[in-house]
Amino acid sequence: MNEYDSELVRHIMSSSGYQIVEDPAAAEVILVNTCSVRQHAEQRVLGRIGELNKLKLEEAGRIIGVLGCMAQRMGDKLFESARHVDLIVGPGSYRKLPETIDLITRGAEQLSVLDNGRIETYEGLGHAAAGEVSARVPIMRGCSEFCTYCIVPSVRGEERNRTPEDVLLEVEKTIANGSVEVTLLGQNITAYRHGDVGLDGILDAVSKLNGLMRLRFVTSHPRHLSESVIDIMASRPNICNSIHLPVQSGSNRILKLMGRGYSAEDYIEKARLLRNKVDQVSITTDIIAGFPGETRDDFEQTLSLMNEVKFDSAFTFKYSPRPGTPALKLPSYEGSTESQDRLEELIDLQRRHTAVKNNSFVGKTVEVMVDRPSKKGDGEVFGKTTCARGVVFDGMGCQAGDLVKVSISGTTGPTLLGRIVEE
Amino acid sequence: MTFYMINFGCKTNRYDAVTMSLPLLDRGYREVSGPGEADLILINTCTVTARSDAKARASIRRLHRANPSASIVVAGCSVETQGELISNLPGVDLALGLHERSKLHYFLEGRVRSHTGSNAGSGIQADYWREGIDRFPGRSRAYLKIQEGCNNSCSYCVIPSVRGKSISRQSDHVIREAVKLLQAGHTELVLTGIHIGHYGWDLNDRTNLEVLVARLLDETDVPMLRLGSLNPDEISTGFLDLMASNKRIARHLHIPLQSGSDNVLASMARSYRSRKFEEVTTRATEYMPLINVGSDVIVGFPTESAMDFSETRRLIENLPVGYLHVFRYSDRTGTRASDLDKCATTEEVTRRAREIKKLGSKKKHNFHLSMVGKVLPAVYEREIGSGDHVYRSTNYIKVYAGEHVKSSDPLLFDIKGITRDGLAGSVV
Numbered sequence: 131m132n133e134y135d136s137e138l139v140r141h142i143m144s145s146s147g148y149q150i151v152e153d154p155a156a157a158e159v160i161l162v163n164t165c166s167v168r169q170h171a172e173q174r175v176l177g178r179i180g181e182l183n184k185l186k187l188e189e190a191g192r193i194i195g196v197l198g199c200m201a202q203r204m205g206d207k208l209f210e211s212a213r214h215v216d217l218i219v220g221p222g223s224y225r226k227l228p229e230t231i232d233l234i235t236r237g238a239e240q241l242s243v244l245d246n247g248r249i250e251t252y253e254g255l256g257h258a259a260a261g262e263v264s265a266r267v268p269i270m271r272g273c274s275e276f277c278t279y280c281i282v283p284s285v286r287g288e289e290r291n292r293t294p295e296d297v298l299l300e301v302e303k304t305i306a307n308g309s310v311e312v313t314l315l316g317q318n319i320t321a322y323r324h325g326d327v328g329l330d331g332i333l334d335a336v337s338k339l340n341g342l343m344r345l346r347f348v349t350s351h352p353r354h355l356s357e358s359v360i361d362i363m364a365s366r367p368n369i370c371n372s373i374h375l376p377v378q379s380g381s382n383r384i385l386k387l388m389g390r391g392y393s394a395e396d397y398i399e400k401a402r403l404l405r406n407k408v409d410q411v412s413i414t415t416d417i418i419a420g421f422p423g424e425t426r427d428d429f430e431q432t433l434s435l436m437n438e439v440k441f442d443s444a445f446t447f448k449y450s451p452r453p454g455t456p457a458l459k460l461p462s463y464e465g466s467t468e469s470q471d472r473l474e475e476l477i478d479l480q481r482r483h484t485a486v487k488n489n490s491f492v493g494k495t496v497e498v499m500v501d502r503p504s505k506k507g508d509g510e511v512f513g514k515t516t517c518a519r520g521v522v523f524d525g526m527g528c529q530a531g532d533l534v535k536v537s538i539s540g541t542t543g544p545t546l547l548g549r550i551v552e553e
Numbered sequence: 554m555t556f557y558m559i560n561f562g563c564k565t566n567r568y569d570a571v572t573m574s575l576p577l578l579d580r581g582y583r584e585v586s587g588p589g590e591a592d593l594i595l596i597n598t599c600t601v602t603a604r605s606d607a608k609a610r611a612s613i614r615r616l617h618r619a620n621p622s623a624s625i626v627v628a629g630c631s632v633e634t635q636g637e638l639i640s641n642l643p644g645v646d647l648a649l650g651l652h653e654r655s656k657l658h659y660f661l662e663g664r665v666r667s668h669t670g671s672n673a674g675s676g677i678q679a680d681y682w683r684e685g686i687d688r689f690p691g692r693s694r695a696y697l698k699i700q701e702g703c704n705n706s707c708s709y710c711v712i713p714s715v716r717g718k719s720i721s722r723q724s725d726h727v728i729r730e731a732v733k734l735l736q737a738g739h740t741e742l743v744l745t746g747i748h749i750g751h752y753g754w755d756l757n758d759r760t761n762l763e764v765l766v767a768r769l770l771d772e773t774d775v776p777m778l779r780l781g782s783l784n785p786d787e788i789s790t791g792f793l794d795l796m797a798s799n800k801r802i803a804r805h806l807h808i809p810l811q812s813g814s815d816n817v818l819a820s821m822a823r824s825y826r827s828r829k830f831e832e833v834t835t836r837a838t839e840y841m842p843l844i845n846v847g848s849d850v851i852v853g854f855p856t857e858s859a860m861d862f863s864e865t866r867r868l869i870e871n872l873p874v875g876y877l878h879v880f881r882y883s884d885r886t887g888t889r890a891s892d893l894d895k896c897a898t899t900e901e902v903t904r905r906a907r908e909i910k911k912l913g914s915k916k917k918h919n920f921h922l923s924m925v926g927k928v929l930p931a932v933y934e935r936e937i938g939s940g941d942h943v944y945r946s947t948n949y950i951k952v953y954a955g956e957h958v959k960s961s962d963p964l965l966f967d968i969k970g971i972t973r974d975g976l977a978g979s980v981v
Contacts, residue, residue, distance in 0.1 A: 237843050
């Protein structure tokens with residue numbers, strides 16, 4: 131979502147006459163889009179903002195702005211920790227960026243725009259990714275889950291769902307601009323509802339649009355993932371057979387403390403449904419280690435859920451206390467040494483599961499959409515399978531957006547290796 | 554009972570006047586806007602120049618003629634320098650020394666009869682320092698006195714002999730008073746004193762003006778904090794840094810220069826030289842592009858030659874100075890400068906005063922012009938009739954606007970043009 135927001139900001143800025151440059155030293159305005167989800171993310175942002183001071187000193191008139199969740203969370207306090215910051219704009223206020231920057235160029239100092247955008251969905255900006263193979267289209271903003279550890283609802287506001295018409299219009303526009311893959315975005319996308327239309331309805335309508343080769347959606351909440359969404363995933367060839375379904379923990383006690391609204395059994399049942407109905411489905415997840423009060427026993431239940439579901443990959447995190455969240459008040463947080471050990475155990479187990487999953491592809495032929503040249507160069511390209519695995523292979527002159535058949539010959543950690551096979 | 558009050562002189566005097574009027578208001582006195590309907594006339598005087606004293610005496614005579622039945626109380630600095638003269642003027646019932654002013658109501662209630670009339674430097678009543686004031690009637694901008702007196706001894710200045718050595722208020726008391734003033738609805742606080750650059754020197758807790766300002770910003774919600782006059786050598790880079798990093802500190806410094814000639818500065822016994830003024834003014838403008846640096850200039854100081862004067866003029870011409878207060882040198886009895894032989898004739902001094910005032914007006918006009926097209930925060934001051942309102946910008950310029958938007962925080966104004974004495978703008 132933040133990447134989308136950055137694109138949105140680029141669009142808003144270029145529509146008001148700004149030119150986007152890649153080199154910060156050549157910029158008159160430098161904007162930093164930030165994340166607040168974990169403490170570590172914020173520390174990194176503060177480091178980056180600190181570095182920008184050099185550029186500010188080089189040219190006093192240069193404007194430095196902080197955007198995103200951390201801007202929303204810290205507000206004016208950010209000015210105190212970073213004097214060279216000129217403006218702070220939260221995720222619901224990007225429309226006001228050009229005028230705010232204008233005020234600053236005319237002498238106003240330390241401006242913050244933090245209307246939390248309870249209604250802002252950025253409708254009507256005429257924004258559509260131009261010419262990108264893979265485009266993102268948000269169908270909702272904000273989140274109303276209020277999981278006890280999570281700061282997102284307080285910085286991004288509660289859920290605002292876009293109308294199905296607007297979503298369809300934007301997807302059509304991106305296809306017309308040359309996109310062949312669309313990822314629908316929403317912090318809590320399975321909870322999408324506008325009138326009678328849920329996520330299943332959106333997927334149904336969008337997947338029928340001409341020219342759309344691949345359709346993805348993130349991020350799903352297990353509580354809201356319906357069988358009808360699973361059915362439509364199974365029945366539409368252009369809806370990718372991958373789903374990111376954060377489980378967070380395998381212990382019912384901890385899930386309850388997290389306020390997740392499902393049990394480990396519920397989750398396993400949804401995973402079973404997915405595996406049964408969606409051919410070769412890839413299930414990825416997020417897991418938190420060391421949530422306040424997590425005992426060894428709770429943790430082992432997480433390991434056993436992982437062994438049961440066998441995730442294709444997982445993002446694992448150490449619990450990060452976030453200001454103002456209810457989880458802060460929970461007792462008996464076992465401390466970071468314990469969490470670190472558990473985190474490493476999670477990573478280790480997942481690495482083995484990923485290896486087994488990836489190795490099962492060796493010898494098979496999969497359809498890959500070419501994404502970009504690989505980092506190594508030499509004509510190699512990087513692409514993605516429909517189940518969202520990265521594949522590196524000799525592109526033989528393929529263009530981004532091409533769909534090719536690739537025979538998988540091996541793996542390197544998370545990435546598959548292969549070569550194009552002629553039909 | 555009704556009272557009418559008039560005040561002369563500096564911002565500190567304004568504050569002192571309020572310390573007299575508030576206890577009266579709290580005891581049921583009513584303040585009236587003219588002498589005719591007053592039972593009591595309060596005159597708070599200033600003695601900085603001979604003219605100030607003369608003005609004080611003239612106003613006592615005038616007010617007595619206007620309302621012979623009112624009883625007249627005279628307070629302030631002139632009482633310290635010419636207590637006897639003032640006490641003997643017709644209509645004067647009471648002449649209060651500087652440090653007796655907070656006891657005014659005791660005198661009126663007859664609970665204290667005898668008084669010295671003059672007790673400069675005798676120390677300040679503990680209750681006065683603790684209590685301070687809780688409001689500044691009739692204004693959105695409240696003065697907050699943080700110290701009394703001055704440790705310098707500039708050769709022309711009578712004030713240290715009147716006000717005594719610098720005595721600072723405890724930071725905790727200042728902060729408590731700031732909180733009270735903000736609670737009373739004031740949206741801007743101005744730190745005042747006779748020499749606020751000396752704040753904290755006499756306290757034992759290593760506090761100073763910079764520390765006090767940082768505490769005020771941290772511990773109160775003051776939307777706009779303005780600083781009174783500071784000498785060039787009292788404004789450190791660290792202090793400018795603190796100002797620049799917090800927009801709640803007004804983009805305004807009043808830095809008295811007095812003369813641009815180092816010879817004259819030396820004979821004035823000023824603690825800095827022109828180079829310092831140049832440095833600080835330039836750096837302040839680098840740090841805060843919108844800052845308004847104002848200054849004071851004395852013309853016709855006894856040792857000031859035509860050459861010295863042109864140095865002053867040239868220095869100011871070349872520096873980003875936003876306004877000038879010009880004073881003709883005034884010979885104060887008992888000061889060291891009083892013994893010096895004068896270089897220039899009265900006519901010559903008049904010519905210099907006229908010339909430097911003209912320069913001041915030009916600098917001010919240009920500074921105001923440079924604000925057109927800018928966006929300035931400003932704090933509400935008052936309605937000026939016919940639906941027009943006046944605000945005061947962070948850089949101390951009046952901003953006229955046709956709207957009154959309620960806000961305790963400064964509003965941003967789009968500056969459209971200049972007016973006779975300020976700017977015209979509209980709320981962004």
